[in-house]
Structures are given as structure tokens and as C-alpha cells.
Amino acid sequence: MEGNSRNGSKRKLLLIASATVAAGIAVAGDAKAPAAGSAQWGMYNKSYDGQRYSTLTQINTKNVAKLKPVCVAELGDAGAFQPGPLVIGDTIYLTTATSTVALDATSCDIQWQNIYNRDQMAARVARDIPEGAYVNLGIGLPTLVANHLPKDRKIFLHSENGMLAMGPAPALGEEDWDVINAGKHPSPCLPAVPIFTTPILSP
Amino acid sequence: MMRGGHLDICVLGAFQVSASGDLASWHTGAPDAIPAVGGAMDLAIGAKRVFVMMDHQTKSGETKIVERCTYPLTGIGCVNRIYTDLAVIDVTRAGLRVAEMAPGLSFDELQRVTGAPLGSAATRTST
Numbered sequence: 001m002e003g004n005s006r007n008g009s010k011r012k013l014l015l016i017a018s019a020t021v022a023a024g025i026a027v028a029g030d031a032k033a034p035a036a037g038s039a040q041w042g043m044y045n046k047s048y049d050g051q052r053y054s055t056l057t058q059i060n061t062k063n064v065a066k067l068k069p070v071c072v073a074e075l076g077d078a079g080a081f082q083p084g085p086l087v088i089g090d091t092i093y094l095t096t097a098t099s100t101v102a103l104d105a106t107s108c109d110i111q112w113q114n115i116y117n118r119d120q121m122a123a124r125v126a127r128d129i130p131e132g133a134y135v136n137l138g139i140g141l142p143t144l145v146a147n148h149l150p151k152d153r154k155i156f157l158h159s160e161n162g163m164l165a166m167g168p169a170p171a172l173g174e175e176d177w178d179v180i181n182a183g184k185h186p187s188p189c190l191p192a193v194p195i196f197t198t199p200i201l202s203p
Numbered sequence: 204m205m206r207g208g209h210l211d212i213c214v215l216g217a218f219q220v221s222a223s224g225d226l227a228s229w230h231t232g233a234p235d236a237i238p239a240v241g242g243a244m245d246l247a248i249g250a251k252r253v254f255v256m257m258d259h260q261t262k263s264g265e266t267k268i269v270e271r272c273t274y275p276l277t278g279i280g281c282v283n284r285i286y287t288d289l290a291v292i293d294v295t296r297a298g299l300r301v302a303e304m305a306p307g308l309s310f311d312e313l314q315r316v317t318g319a320p321l322g323s324a325a326t327r328t329s330t
Contacts, residue, residue, distance in 0.1 A: 116288050125286050133211040141256045142214035160242045
């Protein structure tokens with residue numbers, strides 16, 4: 001995986017991924033394409049016997065060096081594909097880290113794209129939180145909501161450790177690890193934060 | 204703050220939400236899982252409104268919105284609204300009502316991946 005890659009290497013991966021799609025199109029889009037059955041790649045290993053062997057003959061050792069991209073699709077998602085692409089009929093199906101895409105195999109036109117985006121979910125929840133609300137965000141997905149609260153609304157984020165005005169996630173390098181949210185991620189308290197406490201009983 | 208009923212909204216993750224708003228969010232019953240209840244029980248009952256934010260299905264494709272929760276409950280009838288990657292669904296006395304769906308998704312498709320009967324917001328306004 002490329003979890004620690006910088007922008008440059010991510011972009012490169014995208015180009016490689018595009019090239020992979022183009023190579024698939026060179027096969028699927030030719031007028032002399034063989035019978036539909038053999039051109040299909042319906043599952044990760046192509047078929048139940050898992051041979052991953054294609055009977056297609058257009059690309060061979062003599063012409064493989066001359067392959068050129070036929071078309072390119074920009075999927076808006078940096079990084080490698082998750083599993084290999086599938087080809088069913090004239091459609092190529094791909095999954096990236098955050099979306100599933102169906103491409104027309106002859107034109108690269110995106111037929112549909114389903115984007116899974118946690119930040120979109122968080123932004124949708126944030127829209128429903130009204131001005132002046134006292135809100136507690138649970139561990140996991142809900143803590144993302146703090147980063148999407150509308151700037152023009154005053155909303156008070158409560159945390160189980162007793163604070164009533166947590167801010168959004170701090171920038172890298174600006175974390176104060178003495179102040180954390182329910183998910184144990186650094187989360188600054190806003191100015192004049194009220195702090196609630198109960199007497200702690202010791203044995 | 205929590206038990207005193209001072210919180211307006213609490214947003215929680217969940218393993219399962221039932222058609223009547225029961226919330227299961229702390230233990231799947233798996234013998235090797237570490238139960239993680241945190242403050243969720245107080246929050247689920249103490250906050251005036253409870254929003255659940257979760258994937259519509261598990262990673263293996265099982266529905267997380269169910270007729271009755273099969274996992275131990277965090278709270279009974281406490282969830283007001285469910286936000287998933289596919290839809291926004293309100294929990295009403297008449298059952299689940301779809302407020303919004305992801306673009307390109309049909310109501311029938313949404314119902315197919317949901318383990319409890321859904322009504323549309325249009326149904327609610329007509330009754």
C-alpha cells in the first residue's frame with residue numbers, strides 16, 4: 001500500500017492505473033475481438049478454475065511493446081486500484097480506495113461511479129446540527145463531524161472527559177496530546193472552555 | 204452533562220439499529236471481541252436526540268438496520284435518525300422513513316439491502 005507516499009508518487013500510481021485500463025481497452029475494443037465468452041473477465045481469477053489465462057490473441061510478444069493508450073479515464077482518486085479490473089460485456093468495473101466505477105470499455109466513458117466517502121457522510125450529519133446545540137460525538141465515524149461543522153454556527157462539542165467546547169482536528173504538528181476527544185485523538189479546546197468534573201472517590 | 208439531559212444531540216456509531224430505534228453499539232457477542240461500551244449507554248438515553256452514523260451494511264454485506272437487534276443493546280428506542288453511506292433514515296412511531304438517498308440509488312435497491320421495512324418521506328406526508 002502507499003500509506004506514506006507523497007503527492008508525486010500518488011500521481012504516478014494514477015498514471016500507471018490509467019495505463020492498465022487503456023491496455024484492457026485495446027483488447028476489448030478491437031473489431032476482430034473473439035467470441036464474447038473468452039473476452040470476459042468476470043471475477044478476480046477470471047473463472048472458477050482460477051487459471052487467469054486469456055485466450056485472446058491480439059496482444060502477443062511481437063506487438064506488446066507497441067501498445068498505446070486508446071483513451072484515459074480520470075477517476076478523481078489517487079492511488080492503486082484495489083483488485084484487478086473486471087470486464088463483463090463491454091463494461092470494465094474497477095474499485096479504487098473510495099469508489100466503484102463502471103467504464104465503457106471502448107471509450108473510457110464513466111457509466112456510473114459510486115463514491116464511498118466518510119467525509120461526505122460527516123458533512124451531511126453536520127448540516128443537521130443547529131446553532132447553539134450541545135453535541136457529543138462518539139468514537140469512530142462521528143468524530144469526523146467536528147471537521148465539517150458550518151463555520152457560521154456556534155456549536156458546542158461535549159466530550160466525556162468533561163469539556164464542553166472541543167474544536168476540529170488540529171493540523172499536523174499542532175496537536176496537544178494532553179487534550180483529546182472520545183476517540184483519543186488530539187482535539188483542541190476552544191477559548192474559555194467550561195470544564196465539568198465530579199469528585200473522584202479514591203479507595 | 205450526559206445524565207442531566209443537557210446534551211441536545213449525540214452522534215454515535217453502531218453495529219445495529221432496529222426499526223424501533225433500538226441501538227446496539229458496544230458488543231457483537233464474538234468471544235474474542237473486546238467489549239467497548241464507553242459512555243454510550245448514558246449518551247444514548249441522556250441526549251435529547253440521538254443520531255447514528257454508520258455504514259449501511261457490514262464489510263461482509265450483512266444489513267445493519269434490522270427488525271430486532273441480535274447484539275446486546277446500548278439503548279432501547281433511543282435512535283432518532285440514521286445516516287449511512289446510502290441514505291438518511293428517520294426512526295418514527297410508524298417505522299423507518301427514508302429522508303434522503305444517495306444519488307443514483309433507487310428506493311427498491313435501498314430496501315433490498317435494508318433488513319427492516321422502509322417507508323419513503325412521501326408516504327409519511329400522505330398519511
